[in-house]
Amino acid sequence: MSEPVISLRGVRAELGSRPVLRGIDLTVHGGEVVALLGANGSGKSTAVRTVIGQVPVAAGEVELFGTPRARFRDWRRVGYVPQRTTAAGGVPASVTEVVSSGRLSRARFGLLRKADHEAVRQALTLVGMADRAKDSVNALSGGQHQRVLIARALASEPDLLIMDEPMAGVDLASQEVLAGTLREQVGKGTTVLLVLHELGPLEPLIDRAVVLRDGCVVHDGPPPKAVGQHALPGHDHVHPHEAADAAPIRTGLLS
Numbered sequence: 001m002s003e004p005v006i007s008l009r010g011v012r013a014e015l016g017s018r019p020v021l022r023g024i025d026l027t028v029h030g031g032e033v034v035a036l037l038g039a040n041g042s043g044k045s046t047a048v049r050t051v052i053g054q055v056p057v058a059a060g061e062v063e064l065f066g067t068p069r070a071r072f073r074d075w076r077r078v079g080y081v082p083q084r085t086t087a088a089g090g091v092p093a094s095v096t097e098v099v100s101s102g103r104l105s106r107a108r109f110g111l112l113r114k115a116d117h118e119a120v121r122q123a124l125t126l127v128g129m130a131d132r133a134k135d136s137v138n139a140l141s142g143g144q145h146q147r148v149l150i151a152r153a154l155a156s157e158p159d160l161l162i163m164d165e166p167m168a169g170v171d172l173a174s175q176e177v178l179a180g181t182l183r184e185q186v187g188k189g190t191t192v193l194l195v196l197h198e199l200g201p202l203e204p205l206i207d208r209a210v211v212l213r214d215g216c217v218v219h220d221g222p223p224p225k226a227v228g229q230h231a232l233p234g235h236d237h238v239h240p241h242e243a244a245d246a247a248p249i250r251t252g253l254l255s
């Protein structure tokens with residue numbers, strides 16, 4: 001198997017003095033597509049945010065491309081799509097401006113050259129937003145907004161793509177475009193770590209699933225077949241043939 005692109009070992013993190021990650025191990029190898037699953041509040045976003053340095057680790061080790069994160073400088077190799085907020089942010093930026101900001105890590109002295117503008121155009125074409133290049137991002141639907149954020153991450157032609165709930169609040173048409181875009185990236189050998197609630201249309205692309213519960217890894221292996229709250233191992237439910245006061249049976253990973 002290829003070298004690890006992401007490696008978390010025994011990672012602990014706290015937010016506001018509350019332990020959120022309680023010693024997690026997570027390895028993503030080159031070319032792999034790994035889904036990070038788990039219930040709300042299980043620590044998925046916090047885990048990916050430790051990878052990109054937005055959340056400090058209290059203990060353990062994080063490495064990117066074999067380099068301890070604190071010494072990692074090659075950020076142009078990493079494309080990050082944060083969890084989408086419902087508000088567009090009110091920043092009066094055009095679609096092109098937002099996507100161009102994702103190219104700055106590749107631009108010398110912060111100046112975009114012809115090849116950089118071309119990469120921006122290409123990223124917009126990939127997500128089917130080339131015709132909206134001049135529009136304000138505030139004029140876009142949620143799904144279109146998400147496509148722009150993904151184009152921003154793709155503009156630096158990253159080797160590693162980290163996406164936090166890329167399908168959340170995204171209309172079906174945009175979901176299909178995003179799945180197609182991702183398929184293309186995976187075909188090129190891009191390594192992908194996705195935070196997901198449900199595998200949904202991305203299921204065929206996923207090599208491995210890591211499931212978190214209460215800040216711990218409770219599953220690391222093949223993706224669960226159908227991932228809804230009910231299908232996920234860890235979902236609590238009481239079987240109808242049992243006494244009404246029976247304790248819920250833990251069958252799933254998602255509770």
Ligand SMILES: Nc1ncnc2c1ncn2[C@@H]1O[C@H](COP(=O)(O)OP(=O)(O)OP(=O)(O)O)[C@@H](O)[C@H]1O
Pocket residue numbers: 015016018020038039040041042043044045046047
């Ligand atoms: N800034 C913060 N300060 C204190 N606690 C926080 C902060 N951000 C998140 N938390 C808490 O940390 C826990 C893990 O949050 P995290 O966002 O990593 O979970 P998640 O699995 O990504 O959940 P979701 O699916 O809802 O996005 C939650 O209980 C959350 O309330």
